[in-house]
Amino acid sequence: MQITVAKKAGFCFGVKRAIDIAFKLARDTKKEIYEEITKIGYKIVDATCPFVKKAQKRAQTLKEEGYQILIVGDKEHPEVQALLGFAGDDAIVLCDKDTVPPLKKKVGIIVQTTQPVEALKKIVCHVISEAEEVKVYNTICDSTSQRLEETKDLAKEVDIMMVVGGKNSANTAQLARLSAEICPRVYFIETTDEIKEDWFNGAKKIGITGGASTPRWIIDGVVKKLKEISVKR
Ligand code: SF4
Structure with missing residues (x-):
């Protein structure tokens, strides 16, 4: 065969980057630090993928600019749950099989990094015929x-x-x-x-x-x- x-x-x-960070931390952490941690609290190391961070930043920008945010992705996925935290309470999550609900005039679209581009295209096509202004950030990861x-x-x-x-x-x-x-x-x-x-x-x-x-x-x-x-x- x-x-x-x-x-x-x-x-x-x-x-790979997140795992390398975790291993490096484990290697570099001296034993005494455990004592220190219990005394002063936890040290936070953010190993979030830069592409995921970029999508979060886009969500925040769209929210600040007054767009109603539409996230193309899976509602239950942790990445989308985190994006919702940046996108605000009126953000809507849709997958390509969902029906697009009535929208506000200004709609900002971002997409879960692991979605197929076809799902984004389908939703964008629909929204473009409904909203007055549409801003799309293709946050799909290469x-x-x-x-x-x-x-x-x-x-x-x-x-x-x-x-x-x-x-x-x-x-x-x-x-x-x-x-x-x-x-x-x-x-x-x-x-x-x-x-x-x-x-x-x-x-x-x-x-x-x-x-x-x-x-x-x-x-x-x-x-x-x-x-x-x-x-x-
Ligand atoms: S799939 Fe892309 S966005 Fe997700 S962790 Fe890997 S590189 Fe980052």
Whole structure:
């Protein structure tokens, strides 16, 4: 079996940066600091991804400029919940399947960093015909769009797509949905234990991708297991 791992599979820039910050802190923190922390309170280190911060800043600016804010994204996602804190009480969250409610004259649109651009386009098209003034900030992160494009290309080339990552990860689920639109055999797994040998019957080319929060060692584990299956054939 020929196994191809998407170049963008696994940790994105923002997640890698946050993890590096956490490891560096753990390395640099002297033991005495624990005592100090209990005495003076917590030290806060903000490892929020700069792209997420940028979206928060955009939300704040739109609010200050008097726009009614529309966030394209998933209401339950922590990033959107945090954005709501910046966007104010009358902000509305919509996904591309939702109906756009009546809006004020000035509408400002921002988007969850991991949404597909098609969702943003759909909502913008609708709002443009309703509101008098529309300001749009495309806050989608490049890493997400590149990962989606790469997954699309890989899914066209292979017999089976393996999508690796947390079942509760929105961007990994998105990769699985996109793969399933193109490739007839898609398996969405969290760990190598889920892999079954008979999935690969008759398959010659396997593609592997993973979400922004999927650790590289899990992807490497999947590759190792597929190689083991391959040599048995
Ligand atoms: S997906 Fe993009 S916005 Fe989200 S953490 Fe990664 S780099 Fe940052």
